[in-house]
Amino acid sequence: MKRFVKVMLCFAMVSLALSGCGGRSYTHTLRVFNWGEYVDPDVINGFQREFDCKVVYETFDSNESMYTKLLGGNKYDIMVPSEYMIERLIKENLLQKIDWSLITNKSSIDSKVLNQNFDKANEYWVPYFYGNVGIVYDKTQVSENDLNMGWEVLRNPKYKGNIYMYDSERDSFMVALKALGYSMNTTNQNEIEEAYQWLIEQRKTMDPTYAADDTIDAMKSSEKAMAVMYSGDAAAVMLENPDIGFYMPEEGTNVWFDGFVVSKECENLELAMNFINYMISDENALNNTLEVGYLTSNTVAAKEASEGDFQGINAYGIRMDQNDEVFAYQTQDVKEMYSDFWSKVKAQ
Amino acid sequence: MKQYKKLVSPYCFWLFALTIIPMMLIAFYAFTSKGTEITTFQFTLDNFFKFMDPIFLSVLMRSLVLGVLTTAICFLIGYPIAYMIAKCKENTQTILILLITIPTWINLLMRTYAWMSILSNNGIINNLLQSIGLGRVHMMYTDFAVVIGMVYNFLPFMILPIHTSLTNMDKSLTEASMDLGASRIQTFFKVTFRLSLSGVLTGITMVFLPAISAFVIPKMLGGGQYSLIGNFIEQQFITVGNWHFGSAVSLVLAVIVIVLMALIYRVEKRTNVSNEDEEGGNKRYGKRKKIRKGSMH
Numbered sequence: 001m002k003r004f005v006k007v008m009l010c011f012a013m014v015s016l017a018l019s020g021c022g023g024r025s026y027t028h029t030l031r032v033f034n035w036g037e038y039v040d041p042d043v044i045n046g047f048q049r050e051f052d053c054k055v056v057y058e059t060f061d062s063n064e065s066m067y068t069k070l071l072g073g074n075k076y077d078i079m080v081p082s083e084y085m086i087e088r089l090i091k092e093n094l095l096q097k098i099d100w101s102l103i104t105n106k107s108s109i110d111s112k113v114l115n116q117n118f119d120k121a122n123e124y125w126v127p128y129f130y131g132n133v134g135i136v137y138d139k140t141q142v143s144e145n146d147l148n149m150g151w152e153v154l155r156n157p158k159y160k161g162n163i164y165m166y167d168s169e170r171d172s173f174m175v176a177l178k179a180l181g182y183s184m185n186t187t188n189q190n191e192i193e194e195a196y197q198w199l200i201e202q203r204k205t206m207d208p209t210y211a212a213d214d215t216i217d218a219m220k221s222s223e224k225a226m227a228v229m230y231s232g233d234a235a236a237v238m239l240e241n242p243d244i245g246f247y248m249p250e251e252g253t254n255v256w257f258d259g260f261v262v263s264k265e266c267e268n269l270e271l272a273m274n275f276i277n278y279m280i281s282d283e284n285a286l287n288n289t290l291e292v293g294y295l296t297s298n299t300v301a302a303k304e305a306s307e308g309d310f311q312g313i314n315a316y317g318i319r320m321d322q323n324d325e326v327f328a329y330q331t332q333d334v335k336e337m338y339s340d341f342w343s344k345v346k347a348q
Numbered sequence: 349m350k351q352y353k354k355l356v357s358p359y360c361f362w363l364f365a366l367t368i369i370p371m372m373l374i375a376f377y378a379f380t381s382k383g384t385e386i387t388t389f390q391f392t393l394d395n396f397f398k399f400m401d402p403i404f405l406s407v408l409m410r411s412l413v414l415g416v417l418t419t420a421i422c423f424l425i426g427y428p429i430a431y432m433i434a435k436c437k438e439n440t441q442t443i444l445i446l447l448i449t450i451p452t453w454i455n456l457l458m459r460t461y462a463w464m465s466i467l468s469n470n471g472i473i474n475n476l477l478q479s480i481g482l483g484r485v486h487m488m489y490t491d492f493a494v495v496i497g498m499v500y501n502f503l504p505f506m507i508l509p510i511h512t513s514l515t516n517m518d519k520s521l522t523e524a525s526m527d528l529g530a531s532r533i534q535t536f537f538k539v540t541f542r543l544s545l546s547g548v549l550t551g552i553t554m555v556f557l558p559a560i561s562a563f564v565i566p567k568m569l570g571g572g573q574y575s576l577i578g579n580f581i582e583q584q585f586i587t588v589g590n591w592h593f594g595s596a597v598s599l600v601l602a603v604i605v606i607v608l609m610a611l612i613y614r615v616e617k618r619t620n621v622s623n624e625d626e627e628g629g630n631k632r633y634g635k636r637k638k639i640r641k642g643s644m645h
Contacts, residue, residue: 208573
């Protein structure tokens, strides 16, 4: 045993020494914090080669966990949060302004994505992907008639034990509030409580599984009849499983935007702008959107993708009807009210 | 011995920086409210009152029940394995113990992912069941899946200390028991098992403690709707962002763990005293030392 330990130690030392020589030193590093599986890795490699820099790439799985890490003292140059988190970061003065003169690919950005309420003059963000939330369903198990129930189909006892809910506070309350016909940005305590009862009732009668990214693989093999899912993930599922359909209830749904923001910590603003500009160029935006399945805000790439790989896939698109809403910033009190209810839903 | 005392100081520093200070921060957060800024806090007990909600207490209860269940299953599987290994030739023992430890060289996440693909609706077991004409069994996202995952991951920590205490046992004691007319079964329960109790208690501690605070395994095999106290704390920190409430729950869990540790320590002390009566006092020290060494594995 002792000898074995010695051999292992030698091995470890040699490999440490080797790794010391192998690394190349770069003049610049850029720390990027993005959603998991939200980029074509080759695009990142291409940027590193072209700009002779090192991209330290980290991923997160929710806006809230990104925010927690940021507050926890981790330093990043570029983050890719969603609109309500961007709004919060702006309000808490954690972002730097975008230098649009360096974003030469601005002309390709879809005009309906820009000038949103949370940042009317686009001072702080550059759009990346956007989309909706809907229900992914297995056509062999779910009838079109049932889908006419809208979000309420997620409480149809026929599908007991056979549905995935999205494991996030905002998305679950969105489903419940929309099913009840309220705004998903309501601050009315009675309405929120009603939505809470809706979710509790659903947990009791439907035995749903709360999951996030796990549902993507699960639905590719039709594990359950239905799942609440983001449109881009749904497009990726539909590419692989022809039995899957994507449906957005008439009662309205969430319209979301993810975009690049630059933190106050960022020192090399020019490199950061180059990175963002590189990511949204026609060619790279196309590679990214083909890789992840989300609708890109680059019009040229979006057109090419929807006429090519994603032809006939309705999840690769956007709906911005009257009932569809964008998440709004919540004050601390409202946020706490939602959080407390959500903790109770999860603790059942 | 005295000249070695200074060698303890790095450990004290380590303990202070990585255990005492974080614990104090948790306690600080648990008794305060309002934001994460030090400048705006207020002292309060609200976080603890909030946890008194029956829904939240049921989460704690569920964790304790599952922890006990996991520990019991680990013991029922682990003891016979440890016993059988201890009965083998010394060379075989080394190989068998190596086989027990090898899975722990692989990352916990990887091992749990493997279980996901074994247990899922279109996984290995269900495909097998279907190919021989039996229907699918729903296993993922149930208590069953979580307990299997925890038993699988924590079993080595039960086997190793028990094995150590069994091999360090003085064989002449069992021989004497047989000589004096006890049957094999009587010898096992009256001599062997009692002498291995300290190993059993170490095993129980090392399985029960991670089992009640586990959050990765229940999250992966139990799904997002499966809430144990570990998941609950994680959720308060990561998604809800209420560090004060999360800290309060952590503190409650820490107190429960400390109380349980104290109980186990007392039981261990008592069994050692009774062993001493049977074994003769001078044996005890050396044996206990060896067991501790084994449990560090």
